[in-house]
Amino acid sequence: MSLKQVFEDIDASYERYKAILAEAVAIDSVSGDPTRRPQTIQMIKWMKERLEKLGAKCTLEDLGHQTVDGKELPLPPVLFGQLGDDKSKKTVLVYGHLDVQPAQKSDGWNTEPFVLTEKNEKLFGRGASDDKGPVLCWAHAIEMLQKHKMDISVNVKFCFEGMEESGSVGLPELLERSKDTFLADVDFVCISDSYWLGTTKPCLTHGLRGITSFKLEVTGIQQDLHSGVYGGVVHEPLQDLVWIMSQLTSVDNRILIPGIYDEVAPMTKEEDELYEKIDFDVSEFRESVGAKKLPTEDKKTLLIRRWREPCLSLHGIEGAFSGAGEKTVIPSKVIGKFSIRLVPDMKPEKVNKMVVDYLNDLWRKRGSPNTFNPRVGHDALPWVADTNDSNFRAGARAMKLVHGVDPDYIREGCSIPITLTFQDLTGKSVLLLPLGAADDMAHSQNEKINKVNYLQGVKTLLAYLIELGKE
Amino acid sequence: MSLKQVFEDIDASYERYKAILAEAVAIDSVSGDPTRRPQTIQMIKWMKERLEKLGAKCTLEDLGHQTVDGKELPLPPVLFGQLGDDKSKKTVLVYGHLDVQPAQKSDGWNTEPFVLTEKNEKLFGRGASDDKGPVLCWAHAIEMLQKHKMDISVNVKFCFEGMEESGSVGLPELLERSKDTFLADVDFVCISDSYWLGTTKPCLTHGLRGITSFKLEVTGIQQDLHSGVYGGVVHEPLQDLVWIMSQLTSVDNRILIPGIYDEVAPMTKEEDELYEKIDFDVSEFRESVGAKKLPTEDKKTLLIRRWREPCLSLHGIEGAFSGAGEKTVIPSKVIGKFSIRLVPDMKPEKVNKMVVDYLNDLWRKRGSPNTFNPRVGHDALPWVADTNDSNFRAGARAMKLVHGVDPDYIREGCSIPITLTFQDLTGKSVLLLPLGAADDMAHSQNEKINKVNYLQGVKTLLAYLIELGKE
Numbered sequence: 007m008s009l010k011q012v013f014e015d016i017d018a019s020y021e022r023y024k025a026i027l028a029e030a031v032a033i034d035s036v037s038g039d040p041t042r043r044p045q046t047i048q049m050i051k052w053m054k055e056r057l058e059k060l061g062a063k064c065t066l067e068d069l070g071h072q073t074v075d076g077k078e079l080p081l082p083p084v085l086f087g088q089l090g091d092d093k094s095k096k097t098v099l100v101y102g103h104l105d106v107q108p109a110q111k112s113d114g115w116n117t118e119p120f121v122l123t124e125k126n127e128k129l130f131g132r133g134a135s136d137d138k139g140p141v142l143c144w145a146h147a148i149e150m151l152q153k154h155k156m157d158i159s160v161n162v163k164f165c166f167e168g169m170e171e172s173g174s175v176g177l178p179e180l181l182e183r184s185k186d187t188f189l190a191d192v193d194f195v196c197i198s199d200s201y202w203l204g205t206t207k208p209c210l211t212h213g214l215r216g217i218t219s220f221k222l223e224v225t226g227i228q229q230d231l232h233s234g235v236y237g238g239v240v241h242e243p244l245q246d247l248v249w250i251m252s253q254l255t256s257v258d259n260r261i262l263i264p265g266i267y268d269e270v271a272p273m274t275k276e277e278d279e280l281y282e283k284i285d286f287d288v289s290e291f292r293e294s295v296g297a298k299k300l301p302t303e304d305k306k307t308l309l310i311r312r313w314r315e316p317c318l319s320l321h322g323i324e325g326a327f328s329g330a331g332e333k334t335v336i337p338s339k340v341i342g343k344f345s346i347r348l349v350p351d352m353k354p355e356k357v358n359k360m361v362v363d364y365l366n367d368l369w370r371k372r373g374s375p376n377t378f379n380p381r382v383g384h385d386a387l388p389w390v391a392d393t394n395d396s397n398f399r400a401g402a403r404a405m406k407l408v409h410g411v412d413p414d415y416i417r418e419g420c421s422i423p424i425t426l427t428f429q430d431l432t433g434k435s436v437l438l439l440p441l442g443a444a445d446d447m448a449h450s451q452n453e454k455i456n457k458v459n460y461l462q463g464v465k466t467l468l469a470y471l472i473e474l475g476k477e
Numbered sequence: 478m479s480l481k482q483v484f485e486d487i488d489a490s491y492e493r494y495k496a497i498l499a500e501a502v503a504i505d506s507v508s509g510d511p512t513r514r515p516q517t518i519q520m521i522k523w524m525k526e527r528l529e530k531l532g533a534k535c536t537l538e539d540l541g542h543q544t545v546d547g548k549e550l551p552l553p554p555v556l557f558g559q560l561g562d563d564k565s566k567k568t569v570l571v572y573g574h575l576d577v578q579p580a581q582k583s584d585g586w587n588t589e590p591f592v593l594t595e596k597n598e599k600l601f602g603r604g605a606s607d608d609k610g611p612v613l614c615w616a617h618a619i620e621m622l623q624k625h626k627m628d629i630s631v632n633v634k635f636c637f638e639g640m641e642e643s644g645s646v647g648l649p650e651l652l653e654r655s656k657d658t659f660l661a662d663v664d665f666v667c668i669s670d671s672y673w674l675g676t677t678k679p680c681l682t683h684g685l686r687g688i689t690s691f692k693l694e695v696t697g698i699q700q701d702l703h704s705g706v707y708g709g710v711v712h713e714p715l716q717d718l719v720w721i722m723s724q725l726t727s728v729d730n731r732i733l734i735p736g737i738y739d740e741v742a743p744m745t746k747e748e749d750e751l752y753e754k755i756d757f758d759v760s761e762f763r764e765s766v767g768a769k770k771l772p773t774e775d776k777k778t779l780l781i782r783r784w785r786e787p788c789l790s791l792h793g794i795e796g797a798f799s800g801a802g803e804k805t806v807i808p809s810k811v812i813g814k815f816s817i818r819l820v821p822d823m824k825p826e827k828v829n830k831m832v833v834d835y836l837n838d839l840w841r842k843r844g845s846p847n848t849f850n851p852r853v854g855h856d857a858l859p860w861v862a863d864t865n866d867s868n869f870r871a872g873a874r875a876m877k878l879v880h881g882v883d884p885d886y887i888r889e890g891c892s893i894p895i896t897l898t899f900q901d902l903t904g905k906s907v908l909l910l911p912l913g914a915a916d917d918m919a920h921s922q923n924e925k926i927n928k929v930n931y932l933q934g935v936k937t938l939l940a941y942l943i944e945l946g947k948e
Contacts, residue, residue: 228767234891296699420705
């Protein structure tokens with residue numbers, strides 16, 4: 007059986023793969039929504055059954071509870087699995103997540119977010135690309151190797167979680183506890199939870215930004231008030247909050263917190279040269295986001311800002327009127343939310359202190375009698391890897407086999423905090439092997455995975471497992 | 478039958494009155510929520526049946542449709558009613574509204590907002606005080622006069638609408654059309670849709686602020702983006718919006734729009750003296766709103782700011798993340814909402830132009846390539862009345878009969894735009910006769926009407942109908 011014939015069988019299996027992904031998308035496993043915790047747990051169990059059908063030995067690792075708004079909420083268990091236990095083979099650990107970001111049709115989706123819908127060879131649905139599709143690619147690849155009786159030349163371990171979109175609560179501690187057991191014999195780690203730089207050329211990812219997030223609570227009146235009756239005679243918390251939020255960035259989206267850019271690692275000559283080679287079209291990027299103008303339109307500067315500089319994004323305000331129409335209310339308690347992306351060598355503790363000091367300075371400058379409470383949320387460190395190790399080489403060969411071209415080596419602006427945890431605990435190489443295209447719209451409305459990316463994804467992971475056995 | 482005995486019968490009817498109010502509160506007639514339009518229409522029909530049981534001749538005045546977010550939505554009909562058609566009697570027109578502000582338990586209500594709940598002689602529920610309770614007081618008063626075979630010495634007309642909380646869409650036009658028919662023979666107008674200045678002393682209201690409202694839409698990217706992937710390389714609409722919103726007021730909640738205070742009518746000597754007499758405790762007011770400090774703690778200055786000066790309140794932002802927890806999103810389209818309260822002699826057209834000019838100046842100063850679209854919403858004129866006419870005198874005597882004290886003559890910070898419409902179209906006096914206490918929390922969480930105010934309300938309206946007959 008040649009690889010070509012196996013790849014043809016993968017193409018022929020599309021309708022079945024689609025049906026399985028539809029099942030997964032239909033389980034609305036939004037980890038950030040306490041009311042959907044049962045679905046998130048159900049999703050983990052659903053995947054356990056699939057791995058067990060492939061012969062993997064699986065366990066559900068209990069993580070206990072978390073407290074959300076004063077309520078105890080069970081954490082989804084982590085799915086550990088193992089396929090093969092041949093001491094003569096190396097072992098690859100595969101990570102993915104089965105929870106998703108919130109989504110509602112009214113957010114601006116063209117289709118029901120939890121109903122996988124195919125249009126123009128694109129599969130739309132929350133989680134289709136982030137990260138249910140890629141997780142299923144692993145299962146499909148292994149199933150195909152088994153079907154065609156091809157040797158899986160590495161032992162495969164699985165670690166699939168249900169809290170990635172909510173800070174992977176409990177997972178780092180579980181992995182820490184599993185350092186000398188489940189993680190002890192791992193030789194490689196592979197994660198498919200990022201995206202190509204564009205829409206056509208495959209990439210391997212060797213760097214990620216970290217994140218640190220903040221909540222700014224302003225209170226001052228005991229409950230929401232009628233703006234006619236009380237307007238003009240109270241200090242409005244929302245007036246204070248928007249002022250504070252307005253002082254964090256410049257119009258060009260540069261961070262105004264003094265000293266924050268001084269924490270960024272200087273660029274090496276080697277890294278500097280890397281940017282020149284990368285295939286990236288700024289106009290195409292600008293058009294893909296639908297912007298009239300970007301803060302920079304220079305390719306290198308843009309990639310640098312995206313990959314190796316911090317940024318600050320405002321996400322929204324909790325507690326103010328957010329519905330359609332009008333509501334003449336003075337909100338009593340408002341919580342502004344923003345986050346800062348971290349890059350080497352920024353340390354969350356130091357950055358958090360700089361930010362909170364700056365916020366408190368702003369508050370003093372404001373001089374409002376209201377109460378200001380800046381809170382630091384979860385954080386994750388940035389990560390950069392060596393692209394010349396055996397794990398990256400196997401990934402690159404797999405990409406070339408499937409796509410016919412060498413992948414670009416890119417970095418990502420986003421955070422996959424668990425990457426660094428795996429690297430630290432195993433002491434081995436972590437490969438980020440993205441399967442989805444840049445326009446898959448993870449975290450956004452109309453998330454999708456292209457039919458071709460889904461199928462090439464199965465092929466790439468299958469080839470990667472074969473190539474790993476040669477290292 | 479003495480008035481005292483009738484009043485005793487009103488007190489004895491409390492449980493029945495409460496049950497009727499509970500029925501009304503249970504109909505969640507939120508006019509601002511398109512999905513609840515059927516309930517809003519149902520509420521009007523429910524009231525029609527009650528008036529018909531009292532012998533009133535009623536009609537439902539069709540207002541056609543409105544367009545909300547591109548969808549056609551039927552407007553709730555206006556309920557017109559008439560009880561008595563004796564040409565030898567004068568006619569009073571009674572106005573109220575049966576729609577309510579939005580409310581959800583999760584906003585911070587201690588009880589279900591649409592389940593009337595009695596605690597400590599207070600009846601909690603959305604609409605209990607604004608304005609279903611007062612509307613029912615009219616029905617109870619008339620029922621009681623009929624039960625005790627007391628002459629109703631005026632003809633009574635009713636005008637109850639279902640869109641007050643959403644700008645009374647269609648009502649002014651209907652009244653305009655009814656000027657020479659339904660409104661032709663009206664001698665007095667009475668509205669119970671405002672509040673006492675405090676919690677113990679009754680008031681008559683002779684002034685209202687108007688309102689003009691604004692929506693600031695900022696767009697610039699075609700859909701919500703992942704803040705990790707796109708953070709730092711797009712101009713975030715929310716960063717622009719909070720900056721614009723931060724430039725509208727000072728920390729002491731004074732409006733920063735140049736010239737806006739120049740539009741305010743100068744104070745007369747007579748009016749100036751009125752403030753001195755009013756029974757109002759600033760500390761009590763500050764404590765009731767739960768603030769540490771107010772922008773002014775001088776009684777007269779505070780009442781002036783509340784009644785006869787404009788103010789600007791920020792209500793919230795549509796389109797940004799507003800849920801609990803974290804969402805690492807860059808919102809693509811955000812709409813900031815604020816309103817300005819108007820006082821004599823401010824004209825909405827002139828104020829709107831000043832505001833929009835200022836906003837556009839700010840936007841130019843900002844220099845963002847995003848798209849800014851400031852939109853003017855509904856507006857309403859301010860109103861001031863003569864407290865020495867027969868309508869006010871009858872109201873004052875009714876108050877004294879029930880409460881044993883002369884009422885304070887106050888103004889209100891909020892808008893009841895229809896007041897001015899009735900005054901203009903009938904050419905007669907409009908009396909605002911508040912029944913609820915200052916702490917009833919209209920538009921806010923835990924809205925309530927006190928048991929005592931509900932019962933005294935029935936008595937006051939009954940006495941007012943009797944006293945009107947003497948004028």
